[in-house]
Amino acid sequence: MDGTQADTSDFLTDAETAHTLHVTTKTTSRWRINGDGPPFVRAGARRILYRRSDVLAWAASRTFPHRAAEAVQKKAA
Numbered sequence: 001m002d003g004t005q006a007d008t009s010d011f012l013t014d015a016e017t018a019h020t021l022h023v024t025t026k027t028t029s030r031w032r033i034n035g036d037g038p039p040f041v042r043a044g045a046r047r048i049l050y051r052r053s054d055v056l057a058w059a060a061s062r063t064f065p066h067r068a069a070e071a072v073q074k075k076a077a
Contacts, residue, residue: 009052010051010052010053011041011049011050011051011052012049012050012051012052012055013048013049013050014028014029014048014049014050016050017038017050017055020055021055021059028048032048037058038050038054038055038057038058038059039051039054039058040054
């Protein structure tokens, strides 16, 4: 691989992303519409993919040690 092409294992389907995050594909669809979820790649008219690294980074950015830390971040936003 020359570095310009991504390995297909670097991508998750919508269903795989939903399974990874323990939500439904309806939730991931709503996130795409609202801009609330992880960044996605439109690979075709009906083909949605997510970079595994983006999904993990998105989840990490929403990880809190306690409820007060979450409230502080929400208030700052």
